[in-house]
Amino acid sequence: MKNLLKEMTIEEKLGQLIQIPPFFYIKDLKDELYGPAVELGLSKEQIFMTGSVLGIGSPEEMIEVQKTYLENNRHKIPLVFMADIIHGYETIFPIPLALAGSFNKDLVKKVAEISAKEAQTSGIHVTYSPMGDISREPRWGRIMESFGEDPHLNYILNYQMVKGYQGSSIKDEGSLAASFKHFAAYGLSEAGRDYNTVDLSEYSFKQYFAQGYLGAIDAGAKMAMTSFNTFEGIPATMNEKLIQKILKKDFGFEGLIISDYNGVRETITHGISENDKEAALNSFKAGLDIEMVSATYMKELKEEFESGRLPIELLDERVLKVLKFKEELGLFDNPYKGASRIKHDQIVLSSKNLEFALKAANESIVLLQNNNNILPLSKEQKIFLAGPNANETDLNGAWSWHGSRTNNETLYNILNNNDLLTSVEKCDVIVYFGGEKSNESGEAKSKTNINFNESQLNEIIELKKYNKPIILINSSGRPIILTNVIKHTDSILQTWFLGTKSAEAIYQTLYGINNPSAKLPVTFPQKIGQIPIYYNHLPTGRPKGSSYNEYVSYYIDSSNEPLFNFGFGLSYSNFKYQSLSISKDIIKGDEEVILTVNVKNESNRAGYEIVQLYIYDPFAKISRPVKELKDFRKVWFEENEEKKISFKINKEMFKYYDQNLNYRVDDGQIILYVGTSSNKTLEQKIIFVGGDK
Ligand code: BGC
Numbered sequence: 001m002k003n004l005l006k007e008m009t010i011e012e013k014l015g016q017l018i019q020i021p022p023f024f025y026i027k028d029l030k031d032e033l034y035g036p037a038v039e040l041g042l043s044k045e046q047i048f049m050t051g052s053v054l055g056i057g058s059p060e061e062m063i064e065v066q067k068t069y070l071e072n073n074r075h076k077i078p079l080v081f082m083a084d085i086i087h088g089y090e091t092i093f094p095i096p097l098a099l100a101g102s103f104n105k106d107l108v109k110k111v112a113e114i115s116a117k118e119a120q121t122s123g124i125h126v127t128y129s130p131m132g133d134i135s136r137e138p139r140w141g142r143i144m145e146s147f148g149e150d151p152h153l154n155y156i157l158n159y160q161m162v163k164g165y166q167g168s169s170i171k172d173e174g175s176l177a178a179s180f181k182h183f184a185a186y187g188l189s190e191a192g193r194d195y196n197t198v199d200l201s202e203y204s205f206k207q208y209f210a211q212g213y214l215g216a217i218d219a220g221a222k223m224a225m226t227s228f229n230t231f232e233g234i235p236a237t238m239n240e241k242l243i244q245k246i247l248k249k250d251f252g253f254e255g256l257i258i259s260d261y262n263g264v265r266e267t268i269t270h271g272i273s274e275n276d277k278e279a280a281l282n283s284f285k286a287g288l289d290i291e292m293v294s295a296t297y298m299k300e301l302k303e304e305f306e307s308g309r310l311p312i313e314l315l316d317e318r319v320l321k322v323l324k325f326k327e328e329l330g331l332f333d334n335p336y337k338g339a340s341r342i343k344h345d346q347i348v349l350s351s352k353n354l355e356f357a358l359k360a361a362n363e364s365i366v367l368l369q370n371n372n373n374i375l376p377l378s379k380e381q382k383i384f385l386a387g388p389n390a391n392e393t394d395l396n397g398a399w400s401w402h403g404s405r406t407n408n409e410t411l412y413n414i415l416n417n418n419d420l421l422t423s424v425e426k427c428d429v430i431v432y433f434g435g436e437k438s439n440e441s442g443e444a445k446s447k448t449n450i451n452f453n454e455s456q457l458n459e460i461i462e463l464k465k466y467n468k469p470i471i472l473i474n475s476s477g478r479p480i481i482l483t484n485v486i487k488h489t490d491s492i493l494q495t496w497f498l499g500t501k502s503a504e505a506i507y508q509t510l511y512g513i514n515n516p517s518a519k520l521p522v523t524f525p526q527k528i529g530q531i532p533i534y535y536n537h538l539p540t541g542r543p544k545g546s547s548y549n550e551y552v553s554y555y556i557d558s559s560n561e562p563l564f565n566f567g568f569g570l571s572y573s574n575f576k577y578q579s580l581s582i583s584k585d586i587i588k589g590d591e592e593v594i595l596t597v598n599v600k601n602e603s604n605r606a607g608y609e610i611v612q613l614y615i616y617d618p619f620a621k622i623s624r625p626v627k628e629l630k631d632f633r634k635v636w637f638e639e640n641e642e643k644k645i646s647f648k649i650n651k652e653m654f655k656y657y658d659q660n661l662n663y664r665v666d667d668g669q670i671i672l673y674v675g676t677s678s679n680k681t682l683e684q685k686i687i688f689v690g691g692d693k
Contacts, residue, residue: 001323004075005316010305012075013319014298015049017290018042019082019258022053024067025382028292040295048072050536051322053082054261054293057402059339062123066335078335080326082126084399085176086145087111089118091353091500092396092403095477096131096157098364098496100147100521101569103610103634105160112164113358116176118348119402123339125170125329126177128225130161132212133182136532138525141193141445143479144397144497146187148521149534149566151211152629157217167660170222171330174337177511180216182227182260184242185209189229192531193446203622203657206250208536214251229261235270237263238279243287258290259283265294267604276300284310289318325459347406354501361498361505363608366484367516367570368492368524374469375491376512376572377429383420383510384427385412386463387434387456389475397477397497411473411503419508430463431510432456432489433473440498441477450478450528452485460488473506479524483563494520517568517608517634519677526563529555535566535678536625552692567629568677573607573637576600580674580682582649589690593649595680597674601637610634613647614673614681620666621658627678647674652687667691 005013020040024047032536042050049071056062062081062645069079087093093111094102102108112129121129134154147157158180167175185205189196200209213224224247226236237240237259247253265276265282273279280296281304285591291297304310330337347353377383388397391412393405411433415421424430434456437446452474469490474480477497486492493516498505508514510532525533540553544560554560576599583594599611613631632651633645649672657664667689675681 001306001320001327004077004323005320007075007511008319010302010312010315011046011298012049013315014301015046015079016319016322017297018050019052019054019290019292020047020050020294021293021294022056022061025065025068036179040293042295042298046295046298051077052082052290055083056081056122056124059122059341059344060304062339063336066123070335077323078326078331079333080126080329081124082128082179083119083124084129084401085115085119085127086125086129086131086399087397087467088357088400088499089402090348090404090407091118091357093357093360094364094498095144095397095496096147097144097477097521098498098518099360100157101151101366101518102360102363103153103519103632103647104363105156107363108157108361109160109164110356112161113167114353114356116165116167117174117175118353120174120338121340121344121347123336124176125331125337126179126223127165128179128181129165130158130178130180130212131215132158132180132216133185133227134209135187135213136190136523136534137187137192138450138479138522138531139193139447140187140189141441141447141477143187143522144441145286147212149523150521150536150629151208152631153521154212157216158212159219162216162219162221165221166222170328177222177325177329178216179223179225179227179258180213180221182236183213183247184227184231184236185226186227186229194444195228198231201662204660206661207657210251217251217253224253224255224257226257226259226263228260228266230270235263235267235272237288238267238272238282238286239560240286248287256289256325257287258624259288259292261292262294264288264291264296279300289321303625316322335481357499358501358504362508362514364496364498364518365505365509365514366518367492368490368494368564369486370570371490374429374471375510377510379511381428382422383415383431384424384468385415385421385430385431385433386459387432387473388437389433389435389473392437394438395497395502396499397438398445400499403500407500409503411506414503414507424463424466424468427468429469429471430466431471431473432460432463433475433643435473435475435480438475445477451481451483457485457488460485464488471510472560476608479522481525481528481563483526486563502664512605515572515605515607516569517571517610518569519610520564521566523562523566524564526561527558530558530560533562536628538623539626562644565677565679566681567612571607571609572603573601573605573609574603575609575637575676576602577675577682580684582672582684582686586687586689587649587651590651593686595647595649595672595674595684597645598642599635599637599645600642601640604639606636606638608634609676611645612675612677612681614678616671616673617654617656617666617668618671619668620656621664622656627673629678651688651690663693
């Protein structure tokens with residue numbers, strides 16, 4: 001690689017740090033340019049010096065682009081192809097927010113594995129996933145791409161996703177390199193408006209909001225993408241502290257760092273870089289390796305390196321990283337790695353992959369309400385089906401652009417084919433399939449009103465006159481405020497967007513072929529004005545119920561409580577928790593203590609329960625959250641089965657960042673909670689000895 005580097009001109013080196021869409025290489029440029037690409041302004045020679053490609057549609061397109069490129073590139077350095085494979089390639093799995101609710105590590109890993117295998121058949125080498133942005137913002141459309149509000153769950157699932165994509169080596173055919181995103185704290189966009197300002201303390205960032213990224217880093221993610229937002233007033237793209245100090249030094253990340261779409265030039269509109277030259281200089285100096293769909297590095301930095309104003313060693317170091325990455329991917333040996341129509345047709349949408357998509361969809365459905373155990377329905381019970389999603393095939397959710405709705409069934413067709421539909425007069429139950437449409441969440445899909453849709457609510461109220469139980473199936477890419485509708489329904493299934501097998505999973509859940517087991521990975525507010533509302537908040541000095549009369553932390557027009565808590569989700573089984581006990585009351589230094597709980601399935605129906613462990617540290621150097629998830633188990637229970645579930649407790653669970661950013665653990669009491677959701681737990685106290693002074 002070093003020899004190759006010696007033969008490259010400065011312009012060729014800079015080209016390796018530029019990423020552009022595929023049509024530049026194979027189409028007549030005049031017809032194809034749009035948006036920010038109009039201003040790219042690269043010559044044909046320069047296009048054939050660029051290093052990577054954003055997005056590719058098929059094996060044929062990949063092969064054509066790579067071939068044309070190699071014919072025109074002086075050194076025959078292969079392009080690397082990157083794309084957004086977020087929750088599946090053509091077999092679409094539930095959106096990440098839904099998958100998070102499965103609390104199933106192996107399942108999430110396998111979703112990534114299948115996605116990688118399918119995507120690689122189109123010659124894709126890198127995915128812009130997982131998204132580690134923790135979010136407490138249901139107004140933000142991209143919350144659907146996140147694993148929700150909890151740091152621990154985010155750490156675990158980002159870790160699993162990277163392991164699934166990358167396999168044992170990114171050289172192997174069928175694995176993808178993972179580029180986690182968006183560094184940093186993009187999930188905190190103010191007021192839930194996309195691309196908006198983010199401002200938070202470094203301690204809070206490290207303690208909570210960085211945990212998703214840390215999961216990806218610890219799993220060995222090869223790349224990272226910076227975010228659009230500012231961090232401490234400086235866009236992440238050119239934020240030296242964020243990239244050099246926090247990401248590289250503190251978090252030990254050694255992979256490639258790419259901007260988000262046109263992020264380098266957006267430092268101008270952010271009001272920091274005065275022009276393209278400054279944008280390039282600022283971003284390059286901050287440590288950003290690759291520029292996505294803008295070419296300021298190539299156009300503006302050449303002179304800087306030629307004149308020696310910027311040391312050439314700095315450029316060589318970055319370019320060498322890119323070349324080594326291509327080598328690690330095996331692209332110098334086989335530039336077309338993976339791309340094959342034959343393999344594509346064998347692997348993509350295979351019956352095995354679809355079967356797994358159904359399992360993932362089933363494990364992502366949350367049962368929010370089930371009055372009088374209306375669900376599950378028996379085979380004899382007939383449905384009257386209503387609502388705007390009843391006949392909808394697009395239940396894939398955003399960021400699934402390779403997945404075609406033509407692969408999907410509608411709920412109407414599935415129920416109809418099983419002879420389960422009838423008129424409203426004759427039916428046993430009314431199923432109303434409403435909520436959002438697939439395109440109402442995702443990038444740039446922020447909302448100010450996340451109440452359950454009013455015209456749908458009116459339709460439901462209208463249907464009440466038939467005096468039949470009403471089951472609401474709510475699809476959404478975000479928490480929806482269900483306060484207005486819950487009193488008019490008997491059962492509610494939260495079905496998010498479940499991908500290719502959405503309708504089938506819903507059918508299986510209605511009829512008890514699937515026993516719903518998912519839990520909410522994010523709080524569902526009771527009122528919009530409560531946002532941000534999340535379970536792991538700090539205690540205030542004047543909590544509700546304290547002795548200040550009305551001068552306490554509350555609302556005069558609402559309770560503080562959400563409608564549904566983090567970790568909540570019902571089942572057709574009935575789980576009872578008792579006898580939480582601990583092997584020792586005191587835990588010293590590096591010791592481990594075992595916490596055990598008895599869980600019994602008090603029903604004649606087998607099913608999964610997600611047993612959750614939370615902690616609270618009532619006295620520390622800084623105020624600690626009233627509850628924090630630290631571990632969980634997803635356990636299968638046969639009918640009426642009772643099991644002892646154990647958790648290992650150790651000091652790692654008690655550590656936190658103090659105000660001076662020291663990661664520490666204190667002596668003293670910790671309260672341990674175990675239960676079926678964040679607000680329904682048993683508790684046990686323990687004393688820790690051997691903490692930092
Ligand atoms: C999004 C990224 C995505 C990129 C490339 C941007 O608009 O913010 O998440 O990876 O586009 O498609």
